Amino acid sequence: MTSVVDASAHTSTSPARGLICRACGAEYPLAAQHACYECFGPLEVAYDEAALARVTRAQIEAGPQNIWRYAALLPAGQDPATRVSVDPGMTPLVAAPALAAALNIQAPLYVKDDSQNPTHSFKDRVVSVALTAAKELGFTRFSCASTGNLANSVAAHAARAGVPSIVFIPADLEQGKVITTAVYGGELVAIEGSYDDVNRLCSELVETDEFEDTAFVNVNVRPFYAEGSKTLGYEVAEQLGWRIPAQVVIPMASGELLTKVDKAFSELVEIGLAEAPEGGWTVFGAQSEGCNPIAVALHGDTDVITPVKPTGIAKSLNIGDPSAGPYAIEAVRRTGGWMDYANDDEIRAGIRLLAETTGIFAETAGGTTVAVLKKLVESGRLDPSKETVVYNTGEGLKTLDAVAGQVGPTHTIKPSLRGAREAGLLG
């Protein structure tokens, strides 16, 4: 939990003023610390509100076409020279009228397609912020516990920066995520256990002398990591012309992404950069049936999460003991939203529906989110007359097996007109 690294290395122009306990409000200086000494609650970055309030739309719009245009709202990376980054962000916000029609949604529907990041998932955002903070704090090796996409991103960032990496994954991960991590070099440790086992081991390793120089993006520098997700809120608002959408549907693993999109919207309104929709925005969360502890807690009207042993094809969302679960529930309740979950067949159907109506091929997490969007419309929880943004957080090419048995050539023919005729292609 503690670090030998000197926090004073942190740049003075960061708007971050410290770390604050989400549970008891205790404050700490900016450092590689993720749990509260008072109550063991999770820490998050606290900002100097006056510094945030000075940020202007013009300043952001003049910035680069990536997440660093929001550097003045982030806890690290104000100095471009210190950035450890593959420069993710400014991914397309795609209008999806055919998907809307298929789901009986009358208002504009958009897909925020974050599969377009350099390693093809939203994780590039959180890793860029975490590793930039890690470098500023003096760490010399990069690591993570991953459900797949994080592994890709940490290994790629380490390769770009020329810093050694050691990445930990569950041994049963999809091939498409093992290869796309291993290719960047660096050490890759497959653990015979679930993601939750991997995460537990990393929490132990981080305390050892041998790992003293190592930043685990989602363990000891987690407060910085989490802030990277805010850029998925900022970007959608900016792409809508500095408006916040009425409804957003977001996949959940730890639940962190959902809480940070909501935080980003709140910040934009507080500092006067974006307008809230009439009646405020509403946040919806998506899980899979094989790993649904946050949604089940909400449905049971509690915020006490009962951990599960994850199963099912949506492996990137398979965190059985989600650390930000209670905060995701809080955000969903406060904004009048809901959470639901989809089974594997529904997830496959969600991948295909999104692909067939938008030309976007999502991984299982995106299929989960579209499947849950469908359920939310059918159950009347999501208002089909209000503008909605659905987040696609990952790329379908990494989880080909999910749909491999379901799609293929519609015809196989001999290379001749006769062959074409016989297959009915000439009427």
Ligand SMILES: *Cc1c(COP(=O)(O)O)cnc(C)c1O
């Ligand atoms: C990690 C991940 C998520 C969820 O992230 P959390 O912040 O842990 O909830 C969603 N989609 C994909 C594709 C991911 O890799």
Ligand SMILES: [Zn+2]
């Ligand atoms: Zn505390």
